[in-house]
Amino acid sequence: MRILCVCTGNTCRSPMLAALLDAALHSRGVGASVESAGTAAGRGESASSGALAAMARRGLDLTGHRSRPLADLDLTRFDHIFTVSSRHAAFVRSQGVPAERISVVAADRGGVPDPWGGDDADYEAAALTLEAEATRLAQSLSDSP
Numbered sequence: 001m002r003i004l005c006v007c008t009g010n011t012c013r014s015p016m017l018a019a020l021l022d023a024a025l026h027s028r029g030v031g032a033s034v035e036s037a038g039t040a041a042g043r044g045e046s047a048s049s050g051a052l053a054a055m056a057r058r059g060l061d062l063t064g065h066r067s068r069p070l071a072d073l074d075l076t077r078f079d080h081i082f083t084v085s086s087r088h089a090a091f092v093r094s095q096g097v098p099a100e101r102i103s104v105v106a107a108d109r110g111g112v113p114d115p116w117g118g119d120d121a122d123y124e125a126a127a128l129t130l131e132a133e134a135t136r137l138a139q140s141l142s143d144s145p
Helices: 013-027 049-056 086-094 120-143
Strands: 002-007 033-038 080-083 102-104
Touching: 002 013, 002 086, 013 033, 013 049, 013 120, 049 120, 080 086, 080 120, 086 102
Parallel strands: 002 033, 002 080, 080 102
Antiparallel strands: none
16 A cells, blocks of 8 residues: 655655654554655755654654655555645645545644644644544554455
8 A cells, every 4th residue: 555645845744644654554564655745845855843853752753754746756656645735635636636545634624734834832733633643544544455
């Protein structure tokens, strides 16, 4: 199973979601490749300091993360694409990805607010939401045939 997590700059929300989802799937014994990208990402930027700190508090290491634009990827390779907002989902759909392969995390809350430029509390709030969503997604994906 190949999974892609998508946000805007690929330095905060999508790398955090990818790390959390990978860990949640691994703990359930589900084999998956979990990657991330951004709709307006530069190439090769590290994760933001807030994202690094929020994931470190959870025992996850984002120091090796480097951003990449969604445009650099062959989106047909991914079984599931998880976006952090409906705007990102619409962009992915505009790239020819069928809607049934795209899901917005925390859709019931309007997605996940961008912590970029915020303080530790903003990153922690985003991380808590993403952590809950990663757990929910891992449960759903592990129950799927």
